[in-house]
Amino acid sequence: MTEKGTHPLTQVYPKFLERLEILNKTCQELPEKIDYKLVLDSSLYFIHFNDDFEVINCLVPKASSDTWTIQFAKMIGPNVPTSMDLVYNITLSNHFVPLREIAHRIQTYTKFFVHRHPFERLVSGYCNKFVDPPRYEYMNRYAKAIIISNYLKKYPHDRRSFEIEYTHLSDSEKQDILKQIDRLGSVQEKFGITFIEFLNYVINTVDESGIYNLDIHWMPVSSICNPCAVHYDIMIEHDYVSEESQLLVDYLQKNKATNAHLYFNKFEKKATRDKCNQYFSDIPLNVRRRLYEIFRNDFILFDYKYDLESKDYFCEENTNN
Structure with a gap:
């Protein structure tokens, strides 16, 4: 919102601040050199904003993106369609938005995204597109x-x-x-x-x-939102998406003239985790190792621990929760 890590919600809900501190420390320790201008340009394609509520969301598929789309529609007004194409005022990558306006929004609006265990997103993306x-x-x-x-x-x-x-x-x-x-x-x-x-x-x-070149539904979150280049105010953990999203919505609606009734369904994390572990139980170690390398930045930046040698647990909880 202003400087990194000073958003009011980080004082109300310390886990937001803890995650940002881990992220900022880890970004500095990443061995690879990051072309911040390049990754920022690529992130703008996925970042959306709403001027009425002064909020920016990096929309991550298979991490409650549909739920947040509906909530944004309700916040804008009762007669606004819930189609994802119509929910947001505009994307930051729109060529008609002057760069100075983009910079102003990034510096002053509440910026957030939802992150999720990489292997859970793979299972969710696979099931949603090819199975269910x-x-x-x-x-x-x-x-x-x-x-x-x-x-x-x-x-x-x-x-x-x-x-x-x-x-x-x-x-x-x-x-x-x-x-x-x-x-x-x-x-x-x-x-x-x-x-x-x-x-x-x-x-x-x-x-x-x-x-x-991966489809966005299974592209790493760190490649979609580039949190080392865009200084987000809030990082929502998908395991707690209902509670944490409600905190953010309540903050955004404060002092706003809206009667929107916003509600986040409770996320059944155990059932989701069990499903993920079941899908990965027969996946060979060499495949899991290569996937870990591909999603390494997600594991590190969002503090997911993973034991490559484990034969039972492949999709464990974020260690910061």
């Missing part, structure tokens, strides 16, 4: 790419070309590959994408194209 039930647009966009990334990068994607060029493979190898080629020709809602296929696709995308 599969989203046509995501199956249409990613299913073939995931299959090719997992099995067919070195091979033709049609049966005839493959059978002509790869006669040297064993019968079992050929059958495995032909099975994947047949999957490409299926109606895309008819076949499933497994969790390990999804994770391998995430890894391959980063290895080949970099983190910023």
Whole structure:
């Protein structure tokens, strides 16, 4: 709001201040050099603001973004649609907003985002887009790419070309590959994408194209919001999103003429954590290790501890709570 770590809510709720202190200390200790102008420019695409309530939100998918979208709509007015495209006044990346106005908002508005355990976001993103039930647009966009990334990068994607060029493979190898080629020709809602296929696709995308080519629903939070470059006032932990969001909403509504009834459903963190642990229980160590490297900044900046050798607990609580 003014200087780093001096927002009034950090005095009311000390955990906000504790998280900022850990973040600021860790940002200084990161070994890699950060081009702050570059990451700030990339963050502006995801940052939204509301002038009436003088608030800026870095919207993180799979971290209560839909819930916050609805709350913003209610805060703006009872007749405002809850569509995400209409909730916010404007995004900071809009070319018609003068740079001095962007700078003023960043310096003076309450800035916040919600962070979540990296592996929980991966499970949530996978289930939401490919399982519960599969989203046509995501199956249409990613299913073939995931299959090719997992099995067919070195091979033709049609049966005839493959059978002509790869006669040297064993019968079992050929059958495995032909099975994947047949999957490409299926109606895309008819076949499933497994969790390990999804994770391998995430890894391959980063290895080949970099983190910023990941879909935003499973891009690291630190790459979306860049908290080492943008000095946020409040960091909400997803495990406590109901209580902490309510604190922030109450603060934003203070002295504002609004009768909006804002309510955050209680988040069932145990059920979510159990689901995450279950999904990761069969994932090989080498895959988990590579994912940890990709999401390393999220683990470090948001103080999530992770034992790579653990065989039971993969999605443990933020140690600052």
